[in-house]
Amino acid sequence: MTTPVLFIHGLWLHGSSWEPWLQRFRDEGYDPYAPGWPGDRETVTSSRQDESAIGGHGIDDVTAHFAALIEKLPEPPIIIGHSFGGMIAQKLLGQDYAKAAIAIDAAQIKGVLPVPLSALRATLPVFKNPANKNRTVSLTAKQFRFAFGNAVSAEESDELFERWTIPAPGKPLFEAATANFNPHSPAKVNTNNQNRGPLLLIASGKDHTVPESVTRSTLKQYRHSEAVTDLMTFPDRGHSLTIDSGWSEVADNCLGWLRKQSL
Template sequence: MTTPTPVVFIHGLWLHATSWEPWIDLFQKEGYDASAPGWPGDPDTVEEARANPESIADHGIDAVVDHYASIIKDLPVAPILIGHSFGGMIAQKLLGQNLAAAAVAIDAAQIKGVLPLPLSALRATLPVFKNPANKHRAVSLTAEQFRYAFGNALSAEESDALYERWTIPAPGKPLFEAAAANFNPHSPAKVDTANELRGPLLLMTGGKDHTVPEAVTRATLKQYRHSEAVTDILDFPDRGHSLTIDGRWREVADTALDWLRRQEL
């Protein structure tokens, strides 16, 4: 009997792991063994995470990568990784370490070497950067801040509903680490983009994304130019940072499934 291919979903900042539940259901129906483990310190539910922000605080990129690496080592075969936002960066790091069969990075946070810093990205992350002490804290977004960072391509009603359902405080540390990446030769945001032996990578970008604008994803693609391994990019021109959780998530998920089939995965 063939072992189902594991798929590990990795959330980004401000969303709880349970926001992947519709994706998990879909991928399981398609024959994958799908799961969405939280980041280190993440409580099991949205409500618990909101009540205990200190459990989430002060976890940096390396700690998150190590956490998922330990989960991967307990799997029967190398998984497919699907990550959103900072989860997309984490997925790329793990793929570069040859710990995954493939990765889909959706609106992935910028890795070391990516230079564009659009004004909308600065505004979206201002709730963290406005206070240097937030590096060691967990920071929550207001509904208005969420609408700018995630829900700008949605109606106010849908954005507010997603905010109420899925948002949790997020550690500030990964954002500070990513912001300093190009000044730190040993940055945790560094990815082995030259790896020729890694599995295939799909980058997805939303054309209306304020938090990770398309220019960031296209600059990320250029970082892989020295590797012959499969690196593809797909655009959703009318979508924002909410594209994995909003009413049209299925379009993104089906696109990822189609790409995985083309990679014979």
């Protein structure tokens, strides 16, 4: 039986953005798949046309959505998540839904402080209007360039924007922003779980949306757990590292880490 690998995208990207990863992992003998968030449609185009279905979904809602999918699998999967997908991957790992997890440029979990200014600027399209908590928000090509594509050429950034972006729910961002003031925040992760599978945190040195300092602060949240928690850094990459022309380097490093864990 081949090991299932569940890929979870973050805000503003469609699940199909994982397509190159799916093929690479399939070639390596895994059984990968990349379902969308609640409300996502099958394609980028259809998701853009029906954005009302995407709005209003928060962190707990999305986590429960993927937990239900995992329960239908023959065995717990390896979970690989990007951005908010990385936060969801950590939540599911802490809840023992996964045999291992890789969180790439993961959104801040409860306990991570402070929030860098570049992260606030990257998410300003959502926070500038409190009503966006229950709405979907789309990025412009210029906003995508700052939040995702700052480490690639302007031409590549625009191409990625046109190919993969969809509207995103504002609710997860509002929940993460208030996490440290809410004892029951959905952004809370069971970082003390001693029996969970191994976790790899990946940071990008040029990421505006989830700066490296956020990932390093996340690593500190796991200091009371003896379970494997590793950090890998790509100094010259931005938030688009899973979808841009350098994606294969990241994927190959993920595969190498999984082999070291005998997974």
